[in-house]
Amino acid sequence: MIDLRSDTVSRPTPAMRAAMAAAPVGDDVYGDDPSVLALEARTAELLGHEAAVYMPSGTMTNQVALRAHTEAGDQILCDACAHIAVLERGAPAALSGLTVRALPGRNGVFDASDVRAACPPSHRFLPQIQPPTRLVCVENTHNIGGGTVWPLATLKGVLAAARDLGLRTHLDGARIWNAAVATGIDVAAHASGFDSVSVCFSKGLGAPVGSALAGSAAFVARARRFKALFGGGFRQAGIVAAGALYALDHHRQRLAEDHANARRLAAGLAAVPGVEVDPEAVATNIVRFRLSALGANAFVERCYGAGVHMLPSGTSGVRAVTHLDVSAADIDLALERIAGVMAEAEPEAAS
Numbered sequence: 001m002i003d004l005r006s007d008t009v010s011r012p013t014p015a016m017r018a019a020m021a022a023a024p025v026g027d028d029v030y031g032d033d034p035s036v037l038a039l040e041a042r043t044a045e046l047l048g049h050e051a052a053v054y055m056p057s058g059t060m061t062n063q064v065a066l067r068a069h070t071e072a073g074d075q076i077l078c079d080a081c082a083h084i085a086v087l088e089r090g091a092p093a094a095l096s097g098l099t100v101r102a103l104p105g106r107n108g109v110f111d112a113s114d115v116r117a118a119c120p121p122s123h124r125f126l127p128q129i130q131p132p133t134r135l136v137c138v139e140n141t142h143n144i145g146g147g148t149v150w151p152l153a154t155l156k157g158v159l160a161a162a163r164d165l166g167l168r169t170h171l172d173g174a175r176i177w178n179a180a181v182a183t184g185i186d187v188a189a190h191a192s193g194f195d196s197v198s199v200c201f202s203k204g205l206g207a208p209v210g211s212a213l214a215g216s217a218a219f220v221a222r223a224r225r226f227k228a229l230f231g232g233g234f235r236q237a238g239i240v241a242a243g244a245l246y247a248l249d250h251h252r253q254r255l256a257e258d259h260a261n262a263r264r265l266a267a268g269l270a271a272v273p274g275v276e277v278d279p280e281a282v283a284t285n286i287v288r289f290r291l292s293a294l295g296a297n298a299f300v301e302r303c304y305g306a307g308v309h310m311l312p313s314g315t316s317g318v319r320a321v322t323h324l325d326v327s328a329a330d331i332d333l334a335l336e337r338i339a340g341v342m343a344e345a346e347p348e349a350a351s
């Protein structure tokens, strides 16, 4: 089975497992797990922020950030297809009492004018009927957008608009490591200017568990309170933190291979009848394509039967993600299998 569902499915390598087995541990809730502390320090340093806190998931780091930045009744701004808005089980409302105002991004990328348009000027004739807007969230790379990388100039424009409007800023950088490798620009440049930054170790970096939330020392101290409140104290977390630390030191540069494999997949898919894909749109490790001859659910079922595991997205969309456990040869084999599925489907669609 060639598993292209997500970069989260990659398994720890033997060297990573060795680092985890040898990790010194303490108790994360008492703040004395040396491997967790080392991971937090290294993450903060790489991102160019004062401090960071390790948590079990990226959903938790995002939601703790929202909780720490806002109060119930506030509104936050993010792209209409942001992970925070549509893939976190309604957590902004359920956990923090927030409403999400969706901005009309292009493949997940909005700009300063979208932020300004969502924050009209007040006037003494107008009562305060809108919820107070507190926070702008940027997702880089953008998952549903197709692994899109934010141009730094657009990012800086959004940060400047947020500053003018008195809004705080959060970066959902689950795949910020991919953005850094794709652009060749240091990860700290993508993370700078934000009040908080969430990053995942369990996606492309290939660690088994966890994410971190970075920001000022004061912000991170506050975030630790909500990490505990949301049930995120995880005791001998050093075992998994050691895997994340290993990934930070050894698996960032190799993300370029995943990006090359994603381009290889898209180029191959473009030649398959019944598949619509724009290889130019593939910026990192996510390939999103559409089917003209077969429904997405039927397609992913048949591909699964043929030994390629992918996820449907809507009625005719499909997502494939490259990662540590997928080689260029696997991509070629996956393409053969997908072409076989489509060759069988084409006559059916025609009849």
Ligand SMILES: *Cc1c(COP(=O)(O)O)cnc(C)c1O
Pocket (backbone or CB within 6 Å): 056, 057, 058, 059, 060, 062, 083, 084, 139, 141, 142, 143, 172, 174, 175, 200, 202, 203, 211
């Ligand atoms: C995966 C992901 C997260 C967090 O995911 P968890 O599965 O909760 O670790 C957050 N944001 C984006 C953009 C993601 O792709």
